[in-house]
Each structure stands twice: as structure tokens, then as C-alpha cells.
Amino acid sequence: MAVGARSGTEEPEEPAGRGETPQPAASSVHRSRSESQTEPPGSVPLDKPGTSGTLGTAPGEEAGGSMKKAKKPRAFWKELPILIGIALLLALLIKTFLVQAFSIPSDSMQDTLQRGDRVLVDKLTPWFGSKPQRGEVVVFHDPGGWLNETPTPEPNPVQKVLSFIGLMPSAEEKDLIKRVIAVGGDTVECHGSGPVKVNGKALKEGSYVFPGATPCGDRAFGPIHVPKGRIWVMGDHRDDSLDSRYHQNLKGNGTVSENEVVGRAFTIAWPINRWATLPVPDTFDQPGINKAMAAAPAALGLAGALPIVMWRRRRLTAGRNPR
Secondary structure, eight states: OOTTOOOTTSOOOOOOOTTOOOOOOHHHHHHHHHHHHTSOTTOOOTTSTTSOOOTTOOTTBOTTSOBOOOOOOOOHHHHHHHHHHHHHHHHHHHHHHTEEEEEOOSSTTTTTSOTTOEEEEEOSGGGGTOOOOTTOEEEEEOOSSSSTTSOOOOOOHHHHHHHHHTSSOOSSSOEEEEEEEEETTOEEEEOTTOOOEETTEEOOOTTTSOTTOOTTTTOOEEEEEOOTTEEEEEOSSTTSOOOGGGGTTSTTTTOEEGGGEEEEEEEEEESGGGOEEOOOOGGGGSTTTTHHHHHHHHHHHHHHHHHHHHHHHHHHHHHHSOO
């Protein structure tokens, strides 16, 4: 082979002139154009700035093909205090505005409630103006002098915390639970062996009064007019309940202010085998028991209309007189 001979696949090399820039081979230009035309839409060009130039590399991958490390989730033990704080806050809000649990400490509400029962008390509806109604079982604060003879055990720190957030019945507050027999404006009485009468209507209390107990127990009373904004309460175990009958010598003559009422007990929540609702007995829905209350709006309407009638009559009379 002669010196300087080249392979037939290569083109003769020509030196570039002075000041001229070497041009790429035509075959390479054609190849680049054909490759760019055949690239599928949305693909990442290999020669674009910012790309790794490695086939199969997805956005977010490093040049070596390894994925960037995702943010490590926070450990559960670090989130646990936050979860506990949220749970305690919700429990406190529920206890303050919605529902609170109370424990039955005595036998005064047998057989409806037994000693040790846990009841749930509705605290929401009073915020919307709801008032205690006849026949409801209500929890109320000691009006003063009702629980002087009952010592209150000193709670431990755990009981104080659980009571404060509503996960345990209150251990420090002096609360009572009784049934509402009469409300403001009613007249209530009971003599001899009964029955209890509200606005002259005898109550049929066999469905909730303790078997064998008489409606009056050993303390007859009345007739007593219940002032507006107050209630007359009695326990279902009439022989074992220091209720309104026994506190007539105190302020209110045995009645309790509606402002002292925590709320209505609407269900027995514990123990499980005692689950039950606490509805209003049918005897409090009998016709005529609301007679006194129904007459009040009519009397107010008549009193308001009387001045208008007198004024109109005076105008008509003045128009008929000769001038």
C-alpha cells in the first residue's frame, strides 16, 4: 500500500483555510436532523441543558439513576403528645358544652337509677334556652344546705385531672340528681298516702316510683306554688330521698333555681348491662296538667288588648257627641 493511502470510507482531508471554521461532516448533520424528527413527543432530548444525558432518567433522578430520598415521616412517639393534646382539648370542650358523665352516689333514685350507675347529662340544649320540664331527671348543684350532712371524699390528682376534662364524674362538685315534678307557675301538693297532684291533676307514678314506697313518703306537703324560674324535685325512692320535701325551711321553700341545673340526664351509659334511656313518663303529658300555664298567655293577651279597646271606644263616643 502506498504511503498516504486512506480507506475508501473516509473523505480526503483538506486543511481549513486561514480564518475559516471547520464544518461538520454532512452525514452527521443529516443524522442529527433525522434523530430529532423521530423523537417521540414529550421525550427529553439527550443534548438539552439540565438533563443527565442518560437514557431512562426521569425527572427528580440523579445522574447515577438513584432517586432522591423522600422526606422521612415524623416518628410516632413525636406525634403522640400532639394527638393526646388534641384529644384532651376535644374532651374538655365536650364536657363543657355538650355532654358530661355523672356517677350516682346514693339510692334516692331507685329503681330508675342504681348506686354506681353512670349517666350522661345533656349540657347543650340549655345553651339554647331549654328549661327543665316536668318528668325529666336532672342534675343540679347544691342550692345550699342540701348536702351539708354528706361528706365529700378528697379526690387524688388523677381523679382531679380526669374529672376536669370530663372523662370521669366530678369528684369535688356537690351535685344532686332528682326528677322534676313541678315547674315555675305550678301548684304541687301531696297528702296522706298520695297521690302527688300538680295543678290539681293526680300523677300516676307507678312506672318510676320505687316499689312499695308511697308517693308522699313520710313527708306530706303543700299546696306549694312554685315561683317562676324554679323547680320542685323529688327522688323516685320517696322513702330514701332528701329532696324538696325536706328543705322547705331553706330559701325557695324547697324549690331549686333553674340556674343551678347542670342539664338533663338522658341515658344510663354504664354498666353495659344497664344501658337505657331516661324518657319523660306519660303521666306528665295528661290533659289539664298545663292548665295554669295555658291560661297565662290568654290573661296577658286580654290585659294587652283592654287599653286598645278602651281607646277605640272613647274615640267612637267622642265622635257621636254634638259639637
